[in-house]
Amino acid sequence: MDIPKENFSEWYNEIIKEAHLCDLRYNLKGFVVIPPNAAQVMKTMYRIYEEALEKKGHKPAYFPALIPERNLKAESEHVAGFVPEVFWVTEAGLNKLEEKLAMRPTSETAMYPMYALWINGKSDLPMKIYQSCQVWRHETKATKPFIRTREFYWIEAHDVFATEEEALMQVKEDMETTEEILHQRFGIPFIFFKRPQWDKFAGAVDTYAADTLMPDGKTLQLPSTHMLGQNFSKVFNVKYMDEDGAQKFCWQTCYGPAISRIYASLFSTHGDNKGLVYPFELAPVQVIIIPIMKKDTEAEVRKKVEELKAKLSHLRTEADFSNNTPGFKFNKWELLGVPLRIEIGMRDIQKGACVVARRDTGEKKEVKLEKLEEEIRKEGASLSENLCKKADSWFSGLMHEADSDAELGKAIEKGGFVRIPFCSDQKEGEVCADRLKEKHAVNIRGSRYGDKEKPKGKKCVACGKPASIFLYAARQY
RNA sequence: GGGGGAUUGAGCUAACCUGGUAUGCUGCCAGCUUUGGGAGCUGGUUGUCAGAGUUCAAAUCUCUGAUCCCCCA
Numbered sequence: 001m002d003i004p005k006e007n008f009s010e011w012y013n014e015i016i017k018e019a020h021l022c023d024l025r026y027n028l029k030g031f032v033v034i035p036p037n038a039a040q041v042m043k044t045m046y047r048i049y050e051e052a053l054e055k056k057g058h059k060p061a062y063f064p065a066l067i068p069e070r071n072l073k074a075e076s077e078h079v080a081g082f083v084p085e086v087f088w089v090t091e092a093g094l095n096k097l098e099e100k101l102a103m104r105p106t107s108e109t110a111m112y113p114m115y116a117l118w119i120n121g122k123s124d125l126p127m128k129i130y131q132s133c134q135v136w137r138h139e140t141k142a143t144k145p146f147i148r149t150r151e152f153y154w155i156e157a158h159d160v161f162a163t164e165e166e167a168l169m170q171v172k173e174d175m176e177t178t179e180e181i182l183h184q185r186f187g188i189p190f191i192f193f194k195r196p197q198w199d200k201f202a203g204a205v206d207t208y209a210a211d212t213l214m215p216d217g218k219t220l221q222l223p224s225t226h227m228l229g230q231n232f233s234k235v236f237n238v239k240y241m242d243e244d245g246a247q248k249f250c251w252q253t254c255y256g257p258a259i260s261r262i263y264a265s266l267f268s269t270h271g272d273n274k275g276l277v278y279p280f281e282l283a284p285v286q287v288i289i290i291p292i293m294k295k296d297t298e299a300e301v302r303k304k305v306e307e308l309k310a311k312l313s314h315l316r317t318e319a320d321f322s323n324n325t326p327g328f329k330f331n332k333w334e335l336l337g338v339p340l341r342i343e344i345g346m347r348d349i350q351k352g353a354c355v356v357a358r359r360d361t362g363e364k365k366e367v368k369l370e371k372l373e374e375e376i377r378k379e380g381a382s383l384s385e386n387l388c389k390k391a392d393s394w395f396s397g398l399m400h401e402a403d404s405d406a407e408l409g410k411a412i413e414k415g416g417f418v419r420i421p422f423c424s425d426q427k428e429g430e431v432c433a434d435r436l437k438e439k440h441a442v443n444i445r446g447s448r449y450g451d452k453e454k455p456k457g458k459k460c461v462a463c464g465k466p467a468s469i470f471l472y473a474a475r476q477y
Numbered sequence: 478g479g480g481g482g483a484u485u486g487a488g489c490u491a492a493c494c495u496g497g498u499a500u501g502c503u504g505c506c507a508g509c510u511u512u513g514g515g516a517g518c519u520g521g522u523u524g525u526c527a528g529a530g531u532u533c534a535a536a537u538c539u540c541u542g543a544u545c546c547c548c549c550a
Contacts, residue, residue: 009547009548013546013547017488024545024546025487025545027526027543027544027545028544028545029544029545029546140478141478142547142548142549290513291512292512292513293512294511294512295510295511295512298512323511323512324512324515324516325511325512325513325514325515325516326512326513326514327512327513327514327515327516328512328514328515328516329512329514329515330513330514330515331514331515332515343513345512345513347513348513355513441549441550
């Protein structure tokens with residue numbers, strides 16, 4: 001493959017096809033088949049996430065995919081937000097169902113009626129449960145593989161606490177988890193925004209969402225964590241008996257990292273003109289050994305390669321003995337994003353060495369065989385670190401500021417986020433957000449988490465009234 | 478929501494206007510040769526989106542339907 005990443009849209013379609021990341025031939029709009037090349041990475045991402053959540057006190061569970069209509073409709077804001085996108089099951093076998101069943105678009109209304117039964121007293125709290133599952137949303141916007149599909153793969157964690165403070169702490173913990181995994185381990189840069197009131201999760205008190213950037217400068221929402229307050233507990237009767245003997249409503253949060261979407265940003269962030277580039281930890285094949293064989297040396301080289309493979313069996317190591325030329329194999333495994341490649345032929349064997357090549361930099365170097373394991377470990381770690389650093393520096397170059405409508409119009413063309421003074425992130429600010437959307441095709445992402453600065457003396461870029469807060473604008477997926 | 482494109486083997490494609498044995502490349506399988514940056518030869522391999530109509534004869538003409546992909550907001 002040789003598509004310049006500058007033309008991101010074309011690059012994205014091409015890499016999906018060339019590297020077999022998903023098969024679009026399943027003839028149902030918005031539903032894609034995810035073959036092993038992508039599924040292996042997604043499973044690793046799932047495993048990393050699940051381990052992290054469990055380490056922080058979450059336990060796994062599985063809830064039904066179908067939700068009775070009356071459950072889904074219990075919380076009015078929630079239902080208003082999701083119903084336009086729900087797939088309904090209305091028939092079973094030969095009969096019409098008496099009550100429609102929703103294919104879960106998210107699982108609050110499947111889980112919380114059970115929570116009401118499970119939680120009785122303070123000793124049941126906090127209750128932190130997650131499930132890894134698929135959800136379905138009949139998206140009306142244009143679908144795009146991994147980024148916006150009508151069926152997608154995610155984890156949803158739903159936590160319940162006795163107090164508001166604990167719930168707020170959980171929101172913070174979710175943000176930390178996101179930083180530890182998405183940024184530090186996957187190398188994906190992002191910013192946490194507190195969404196404006198008009199753009200929060202349906203039914204939530206507040207929504208905090210991690211927004212990353214795609215190579216074309218448009219933003220993509222990754223995990224979000226929601227402070228649900230008591231909105232759902234009051235509807236679903238999630239209560240505990242306090243020490244004073246009174247029944248009290250619980251405080252809830254939920255957190256939803258969408259693995260399929262995170263995967264999109266993973267390969268889009270790190271990939272290059274030659275194809276995929278994976279962090280060492282996530283690569284389905286971490287080390288590929290390419291034997292260089294002549295007819296008379298084949299047996300000897302083969303033996304050596306098997307030896308190396310066994311030596312590196314603690315990693316996902318493979319050897320390519322296929323009947324292709326070395327050049328073909330180099331290109332193939334580079335396209336597939338294998339972080340490290342070992343080349344070995346008689347020339348090297350005689351020196352007691354092999355050649356190690358890095359996917360990210362293309363550097364090749366000779367490594368003595370007795371130092372191989374150590375070198376592989378070092379180079380693997382260094383590669384992941386380099387990917388993260390490269391992504392960070394690219395990302396930080398896309399942070400802009402604007403104090404007026406005209407400046408915003410200019411800055412947004414560069415791609416990325418633009419920090420602007422804004423009248424309000426409460427409901428009344430929506431008019432201004434709509435105006436900017438109309439004029440510049442930008443979306444207001446919210447205030448940056450932790451940004452305490454006040455826009456003293458500045459005016460809202462949309463309405464010109466005194467600004468109360470700095471918000472960020474970006475074009476979005 | 479607006480626009481565009483398309484449906485011929487696993488993928489890309491020719492033939493369609495002017496109806497008559499469906500073309501080539503890639504892939505895949507087998508064999509031989511080959512291997513330090515996309516190898517070569519020989520042989521093999523599967524197909525006209527669905528339904529109806531016109532006709533001696535339909536990938537091609539007519540009608541009806543279905544589906545997908547892409548771009549922009």
